[in-house]
Amino acid sequence: MVTTVGIDMGIQTVKVVVLKDRQVVARAKGFSGFEPTKAAEEVFVQALDAAKVAREEVSLVLSTGSGMDMAPYSNGTVSMMGADARAGVFLIPTARTVVDVGAEEARAVKCDERGIMMDFVVNERCAAGAGTFIEAMARALEVKMEEMGPLSLKAERASPINASCVIFGESDVVSLIHRQESKPEIARAVFDAMADRISSMVHRLGINPDVALVGGVAKDVGFIASLKRKLGLEILVPEYPEFVGALGAALTATSRAKGASK
Amino acid sequence: MTEPTKDTKEFWRWEEYRRVCSDKSWDHKDVITAGVDVGSVGSKAAIMIDGQIYAWAVTRTGSNSPDSAKKVMNMVLKDTDLTQNDIKYTVGTGYGRVNVPMANKAITEIACHAKGANYIWGPSVRTILDVGGQDIKAIHCDQTGRVTSFLMNDKCAAGTGRGMEVFADLLKIPIEEIGKVSLSLDEEPEPVSCTCVAYAKTEAVGLLRKGWSREKVLAAYTRAMAVRMANLISRVGLEKELVVTGGQSKNMGIVSRIENILGVKTLPSPNWREGELDPMLAGAMGAALLGKALYVKAQGN
Numbered sequence: 001m002v003t004t005v006g007i008d009m010g011i012q013t014v015k016v017v018v019l020k021d022r023q024v025v026a027r028a029k030g031f032s033g034f035e036p037t038k039a040a041e042e043v044f045v046q047a048l049d050a051a052k053v054a055r056e057e058v059s060l061v062l063s064t065g066s067g068m069d070m071a072p073y074s075n076g077t078v079s080m081m082g083a084d085a086r087a088g089v090f091l092i093p094t095a096r097t098v099v100d101v102g103a104e105e106a107r108a109v110k111c112d113e114r115g116i117m118m119d120f121v122v123n124e125r126c127a128a129g130a131g132t133f134i135e136a137m138a139r140a141l142e143v144k145m146e147e148m149g150p151l152s153l154k155a156e157r158a159s160p161i162n163a164s165c166v167i168f169g170e171s172d173v174v175s176l177i178h179r180q181e182s183k184p185e186i187a188r189a190v191f192d193a194m195a196d197r198i199s200s201m202v203h204r205l206g207i208n209p210d211v212a213l214v215g216g217v218a219k220d221v222g223f224i225a226s227l228k229r230k231l232g233l234e235i236l237v238p239e240y241p242e243f244v245g246a247l248g249a250a251l252t253a254t255s256r257a258k259g260a261s262k
Numbered sequence: 263m264t265e266p267t268k269d270t271k272e273f274w275r276w277e278e279y280r281r282v283c284s285d286k287s288w289d290h291k292d293v294i295t296a297g298v299d300v301g302s303v304g305s306k307a308a309i310m311i312d313g314q315i316y317a318w319a320v321t322r323t324g325s326n327s328p329d330s331a332k333k334v335m336n337m338v339l340k341d342t343d344l345t346q347n348d349i350k351y352t353v354g355t356g357y358g359r360v361n362v363p364m365a366n367k368a369i370t371e372i373a374c375h376a377k378g379a380n381y382i383w384g385p386s387v388r389t390i391l392d393v394g395g396q397d398i399k400a401i402h403c404d405q406t407g408r409v410t411s412f413l414m415n416d417k418c419a420a421g422t423g424r425g426m427e428v429f430a431d432l433l434k435i436p437i438e439e440i441g442k443v444s445l446s447l448d449e450e451p452e453p454v455s456c457t458c459v460a461y462a463k464t465e466a467v468g469l470l471r472k473g474w475s476r477e478k479v480l481a482a483y484t485r486a487m488a489v490r491m492a493n494l495i496s497r498v499g500l501e502k503e504l505v506v507t508g509g510q511s512k513n514m515g516i517v518s519r520i521e522n523i524l525g526v527k528t529l530p531s532p533n534w535r536e537g538e539l540d541p542m543l544a545g546a547m548g549a550a551l552l553g554k555a556l557y558v559k560a561q562g563n
Contacts (some may be wrong), residue, residue, distance in 0.1 A: 017442075034468075034471060104461060125456045125457060125458050126418065126458050127460035127461055128457050132461075133460075164417035165417055165418050165419050166419075166458075166459070166460040167425060167459045167460065168396055168417070174325070178325055
């Protein structure tokens with residue numbers, strides 16, 4: 001039996017997955033904060049406790065995510081795109097495109113039936129196509145971030161919004177509030193604007209169905225609905241989409257550990 | 263001139279002011295025109311008499327464009343011997359140009375900035391960088407101030423006036439001093455890696471925690487913004503003379519770094535504090551000048 005751990009050092013949260021022979025035995029998550037390494041240590045210990053696994057039993061620990069080099073106990077790293085492809089196809093075997101929308105970055109990965117990454121596109125350095133955008137707009141609308149999705153589903157149309165930048169989007173939202181546009185319609189406009197950016201990224205890569213959506217933003221029903229409309233096809237979302245990066249790292253660790261033991 | 267705010271918590275707040283050239287005398291006052299530039303962040307107005315500047319004013323744009331236009335028009339008329347009725351033709355420009363109630367016509371800010379830069383600095387101006395509240399434009403023009411090509415970087419707050427305001431607030435450095443402060447180090451730091459204002463907040467906090475001084479963070483950010491702007495100028499095709507208009511023309515940290523990157527000198531920004539022409543008013547001045555041309559044409563002269 002091979003026990004491995006994957007650590008995803010995201011900008012906002014750290015995710016840890018523990019695998020025993022490719023079966024998930026524990027997941028744990030915590031905020032990265034200003035000391036991501038320390039935060040990750042806590043989440044790591046929490047995950048092992050939940051899995052009832054002692055540290056000596058772990059064959060290999062691999063890390064991924066933008067802070068992968070800061071991961072504790074890590075024996076190596078896996079690229080974010082590689083992790084997305086591997087875990088995306090593992091969870092949804094028909095997926096050939098994995099779209100990952102996180103707090104500060106979005107990417108689309110094209111992959112084959114084995115979960116090997118073929119090509120990818122990344123949107124970084126701009127907050128308008130990532131989770132931060134929803135957070136900022138929720139603040140401007142004075143609703144909780146989790147309420148944005150359900151709220152947007154009540155809208156019959158989207159408000160006219162030029163929300164291509166978080167900084168400008170905030171003032172757009174404020175002026176829409178002053179014009180007494182309804183909150184559901186503004187919320188829908190926020191998701192539509194994001195979905196616009198993400199779908200153009202997917203189109204650059206070439207749509208290769210099925211499309212799986214993963215990452216923290218994949219839990220947002222409002223964003224899923226908007227992306228579905230923009231792409232004009234079904235979007236498959238696995239259970240626990242925010243753990244896909246960590247799972248990909250852990251799966252890669254299992255392959256490497258087995259390869260080494262042969 | 264309005265009193266600068268006493269509230270030290272608002273580091274983004276810049277000076278709103280008005281000025282009248284009452285020392286000049288006009289014998290005829292044949293054609294009096296106005297330009298109203300309702301920008302996304304600032305509203306500007308200029309009154310010209312026979313194609314010569316008479317008065318100008320700058321204020322902050324509110325949430326309602328028509329109100330902002332009226333406010334800045336009232337400001338510019340105050341202390342002059344003119345009323346709204348004396349103005350023969352008004353051109354609206356800028357982000358809110360279609361919402362200028364007193365305007366006879368709306369003209370894009372690109373055309374107005376080129377014309378205004380030609381007026382402020384003369385016919386040798388060929389390339390203009392206009393950094394406004396919500397966009398950055400590189401404009402190429404001919405000797406008459408007519409636009410020959412332009413490039414725009416919109417939809418992103420990095421480097422725009424609004425982005426700089428967010429940064430000034432974040433670092434607690436008054437917006438009118440950020441240029442000087444960004445140049446206060448002996449050694450220029452590497453530019454920051456991310457230019458997104460939303461992320462810059464996270465990155466800046468991280469750098470400050472690492473022990474960077476506010477000056478160093480500001481210098482690294484300003485450097486990154488200048489690189490962005492220099493790229494835009496290069497893409498439109500840099501031809502001398504280069505000038506900078508819009509609110510960021512007052513940010514010497516930006517202007518001097520662009521000069522270093524491109525290896526050229528910009529024509530100096532007039533000393534607007536001492537009463538010379540304010541490059542932030544280029545759009546409004548250009549609008550008033552284009553208004554004069556349109557009025558004369560309509561009269562059949």
